[in-house]
Amino acid sequence: MADIKKGLAGVIADTTEISKVNPDTNSLLYRGYPVQELALTQPFEAVAHLLWHGDLPTDEQLAALRAKEREHRALPENVKKVMDALPTTAHPMDVVRTAVSIVGANDPTTEDASADLEKAFRLFAVLPAIVSYEQRRRNGQELVEPRDDLDYAANFLWMSFGEEADPVVVEAFNQSMVLYAEHSFNASTFTARVITSTLADLYSAVTGAIGALKGHLHGGANEAVMQVFEEVGSADRADAWLQSALDEKRKIMGFGHRVYKNGDSRVPTMRAALERLVEHYDRPDMLEIYRALEQAMADRKPIKPNLDFPSGPAYALIGFDVPIFTPLFVAARVTGWTAHIIEQRANNALIRPLSEYVGVDERHVPGIDAEALPEDTSTIEETE
Ligand SMILES: CC(=O)SCCNC(=O)CCNC(=O)[C@H](O)C(C)(C)COP(=O)(O)OP(=O)(O)OC[C@H]1O[C@@H](n2cnc3c(N)ncnc32)[C@H](O)[C@@H]1OP(=O)(O)O
Numbered sequence: 274m275a276d277i278k279k280g281l282a283g284v285i286a287d288t289t290e291i292s293k294v295n296p297d298t299n300s301l302l303y304r305g306y307p308v309q310e311l312a313l314t315q316p317f318e319a320v321a322h323l324l325w326h327g328d329l330p331t332d333e334q335l336a337a338l339r340a341k342e343r344e345h346r347a348l349p350e351n352v353k354k355v356m357d358a359l360p361t362t363a364h365p366m367d368v369v370r371t372a373v374s375i376v377g378a379n380d381p382t383t384e385d386a387s388a389d390l391e392k393a394f395r396l397f398a399v400l401p402a403i404v405s406y407e408q409r410r411r412n413g414q415e416l417v418e419p420r421d422d423l424d425y426a427a428n429f430l431w432m433s434f435g436e437e438a439d440p441v442v443v444e445a446f447n448q449s450m451v452l453y454a455e456h457s458f459n460a461s462t463f464t465a466r467v468i469t470s471t472l473a474d475l476y477s478a479v480t481g482a483i484g485a486l487k488g489h490l491h492g493g494a495n496e497a498v499m500q501v502f503e504e505v506g507s508a509d510r511a512d513a514w515l516q517s518a519l520d521e522k523r524k525i526m527g528f529g530h531r532v533y534k535n536g537d538s539r540v541p542t543m544r545a546a547l548e549r550l551v552e553h554y555d556r557p558d559m560l561e562i563y564r565a566l567e568q569a570m571a572d573r574k575p576i577k578p579n580l581d582f583p584s585g586p587a588y589a590l591i592g593f594d595v596p597i598f599t600p601l602f603v604a605a606r607v608t609g610w611t612a613h614i615i616e617q618r619a620n621n622a623l624i625r626p627l628s629e630y631v632g633v634d635e636r637h638v639p640g641i642d643a644e645a646l647p648e649d650t651s652t653i654e655e656t657e
C-alpha cells in the first residue's frame with residue numbers, strides 16, 4: 274500500500290506568499306504582518322488590500338479603496354429577486370452561495386481572468402449587502418440601503434440591523450473580519466485553488482469555496498458552537514455536558530485544529546473582543562459558559578478552542594441569527610480566497626492527486642463478447 278496521507282494531513286501542496294501559519298510559534302502572518310497587530314490597528318478594507326496587493330495601503334490608496342467600495346455596495350436588483358424567490362427556511366449559506374453565482378452571471382467579464390482583481394473587489398464590496406439582506410429577509414424584514422457616511426464594518430452592521438452600531442461593536446466586528454480573512458491552505462481555500470487550477474473562473478472558485486466552508490468541521494463550526502452554548506444553557510452544566518458529549522464520541526465544535534495543536538493564534542484577540550462585547554451587552558453568562566467549556570475540555574483533553582469558539586458567541590451578542598455566522602465568515606474570507614485564486618492562476622498546475630484503488634479486482638460484464646470490443650492499443654504507464 275502506498276504511503277497515503279489521509280486528509281492530506283502534513284502534505285505541503287504548493288508555496289504561497291499570502292500567509293504563514295506557524296503552529297510552533299503560535300503565529301499567523303498575513304504578508305508578513307502578525308494578524309494580532311492587524312486586528313488591533315487596521316480596518317478590514319486595508320487588510321483586503323494587503324492580501325491582494327502584498328502591502329498595506331497608503332492613506333491615498335485606502336481613501337480610494339473606500340470610495341470604490343461605497344460605489345459597489347448596493348445589492349443588484351436581480352440578486353435581490355433571486356434571493357426573494359428562495360424559501361426563508363433555506364440555509365443562509367445556500368442563499369449566499371446562490372447569490373454569488375448570480376453576481377458571476379451578471380458580470381460580462383466572468384471568463385476574463387485578467388479582471389480577477391476587479392471581480393475580487395466587487396465580491397468583497399457586495400457581500401455585506403448579500404449577507405445583511407439574508408439576515409433581514411429570513412426575519413421578514415425589508416432591505417436596508419447602504420450608508421455612504423459609514424466605513425465597511427459600520428455599514429455592514431447598519432445594513433444588517435437598520436441602526437447605527439456602537440463603536441465598541443464596530444471595533445469587535447472589524448476585528449473578527451480581519452481574523453477570519455485568511456488562513457493559508459485551509460479546506461475552502463484549497464477548494465478555490467483546485468477549481469482555479471482547472472482554469473475555471475473566479476466566481477466558480479468562490480462558489481465552491483463557500484460550499485466547502487459550510488461544513489461543521491470548517492467554517493460551519495462558528496454556527497455549531499452557538500448550538501453547543503444553547504445546549505449547555507448555563508455554566509454549571511458545562512462539565513457534565515462535555516463529559517457526556519465526549520462519551521458519545523462527539524466532536525466538540527469550536528475546539529481543535531488541523532494545524533495548531535497548541536492553541537489557535539487568533540483566539541486571544543477574538544476572546545478579548547468577546548470580553549468587550551460581554552461587558553457592552555452586560556451578558557456575563559456568555560463568558561461564563563465559554564470559560565466553563567474551555568476548562569471542562571482542558572480537564573480532559575489537550576484540545577484548545579479555535580477561532581470559531583469566541584466568534585460564535587460574539588456574533589450572537591451583536592444580534593446576528595446563528596445561521597448567519599458562517600456567511601459572515603464568507604464575507605471576510607472572500608479576500609483570502611480571491612488572493613489565493615489570483616496566486617494560483619499566476620503559477621498554475623492542475624491539481625489532480627492519485628488514489629490507491631482498493632475496490633474489487635477486474636471483472637467482466639456477463640455475456641460480453643470479447644471479440645466485439647475494439648482492440649486496446651494504449652500502453653498504461655501509470656495506474657492508480
Ligand atoms: C476556522 C476553522 O475552520 S477552525 C476548525 C473549526 N472546526 C471545528 O471546530 C470542529 C471541531 N473540531 C474538529 O472536528 C477537529 O479538531 C478538526 C476537524 C478541526 C481538526 O481535525 P484533525 O486534524 O483531522 O484531527 P482529528 O479529528 O484527527 O483529531 C485528533 C484527535 O483529537 C480529537 N479531537 C479533535 N478535535 C476534537 C474536538 N473538537 N472534540 C473532541 N475531540 C476532538 C479526535 O477525536 C482525535 O482523537 P483520537 O486520536 O483519540 O481519535
Ligand SMILES: O=C([O-])CC(=O)C(=O)O
Nearest residue numbers: 455456458459460531532
Ligand atoms: O486552517 C484551517 O484548517 C481552518 C481555519 O482555521 C481557517 O480556515 O481559518
